[in-house]
Amino acid sequence: MLARGIRDDMxxxxxxxxxxxxxELHRAELLRFLVARVGEREEAEDVVQELWLKxxxxxxxxxxxxRAYLFRMAQNLVLDRVRERRRRARREQQWMxxxxxxxxxxxxxxxxxxxxxxxxxxxDEVARIASAIANLPEGARRTFRLHKxxxxxxxEVATRLGISKSGVEKHMAVAMKHLRRALxx
Amino acid sequence: xxxxxxxxxSGTKGGALTMTEPMDDDIWNNALEWHSAQQQDDCDWDGFTxxxxxxxxxRAAFDEVALLEDSLARACPALQSILPSDSDEAAGKKSVxxxxxxxxxxxxxxxxxxxxxxxxxxxxxxxxxxxxxWVRARRQLRSRSWLFRCWRPAEGRSPIxxxxxxxxxxxxxxDHMSSLRRRAASLWARAASVK
Numbered sequence: 001m002l003a004r005g006i007r008d009d010m011x012x013x014x015x016x017x018x019x020x021x022x023x024e025l026h027r028a029e030l031l032r033f034l035v036a037r038v039g040e041r042e043e044a045e046d047v048v049q050e051l052w053l054k055x056x057x058x059x060x061x062x063x064x065x066x067r068a069y070l071f072r073m074a075q076n077l078v079l080d081r082v083r084e085r086r087r088r089a090r091r092e093q094q095w096m097x098x099x100x101x102x103x104x105x106x107x108x109x110x111x112x113x114x115x116x117x118x119x120x121x122x123x124d125e126v127a128r129i130a131s132a133i134a135n136l137p138e139g140a141r142r143t144f145r146l147h148k149x150x151x152x153x154x155x156e157v158a159t160r161l162g163i164s165k166s167g168v169e170k171h172m173a174v175a176m177k178h179l180r181r182a183l184x185x
Numbered sequence: 186x187x188x189x190x191x192x193x194x195s196g197t198k199g200g201a202l203t204m205t206e207p208m209d210d211d212i213w214n215n216a217l218e219w220h221s222a223q224q225q226d227d228c229d230w231d232g233f234t235x236x237x238x239x240x241x242x243x244r245a246a247f248d249e250v251a252l253l254e255d256s257l258a259r260a261c262p263a264l265q266s267i268l269p270s271d272s273d274e275a276a277g278k279k280s281v282x283x284x285x286x287x288x289x290x291x292x293x294x295x296x297x298x299x300x301x302x303x304x305x306x307x308x309x310x311x312x313x314x315x316x317x318x319w320v321r322a323r324r325q326l327r328s329r330s331w332l333f334r335c336w337r338p339a340e341g342r343s344p345i346x347x348x349x350x351x352x353x354x355x356x357x358x359x360d361h362m363s364s365l366r367r368r369a370a371s372l373w374a375r376a377a378s379v380k
Contacts, residue, residue: 068226130263148261
């Protein structure tokens, strides 16, 4: 199988040259994807450059679908940026809350460690998620619990609850919609 | 097709940006499907690219789904200990949703707020002291996070109900604290002007 060499459907090794050759082959498609993904060409080019640099540190090992692997890597780099933006937005929001209050002494604000604030946000988030789950209809609640928390597949949840797979999907859609509202309201 | 206005909080290179955009359920559901497809090896990346290119809102929806999934993944270990297991629910046990001790969490939270707020109002010597006192008390409250423990059940004990936990958590949230502080300060200002 290894003799198949560098091909889209079977990249011989994850490390170094194999993926870099595939990158060269698919660079235009990756860039097009990234422009659509991040919404602007300049940032897309930053990400594609970051992807190239990352390829050097991919551990050796067989990769099933090299092209898909590159898209996934690109997607993960974008998600890292999205997460970082959210963290920054939250910190700024928390600072705003602190500064728009009757803060008699500006020095007090700097005493709050960002890590502690992040932790508080996470606790708040867990509380919101837990209460959103508690308020779900029973079917959606049990489906969510089994699939998202216990890690059962849709098929396993369907068997366990004695419902169809599409029933599981509908329950999950309800659950995710509730959670979305709980976290954005 | 149901749609509703919602607030999307996203970031820009220059900093946080808050905007209000219509986000319909179909877009959200498609984003969920694309996210789920990407957990598989055979994801159609060209199809995903085409979907993103079709409408700028698709990108925002996908980001939102990805962040929600992140939050769920992060919360998962805590949720495992808070929520009743499925076999508990299936067995129809008296679960966390119907625990008579439930009010304790919210009650303790309200008592804590009152205990903090009263000395704040009683403090003499000007608004600065009131403000600093509050900031100090709030920091203490946060660092000990005992309000959080009021509703977070200890392992091995019967968990408290989540309805009041929601109330306790919302009292505990920073924005509520901040509005309470503002109210305290305005009461103080009124008292000072009467003098």
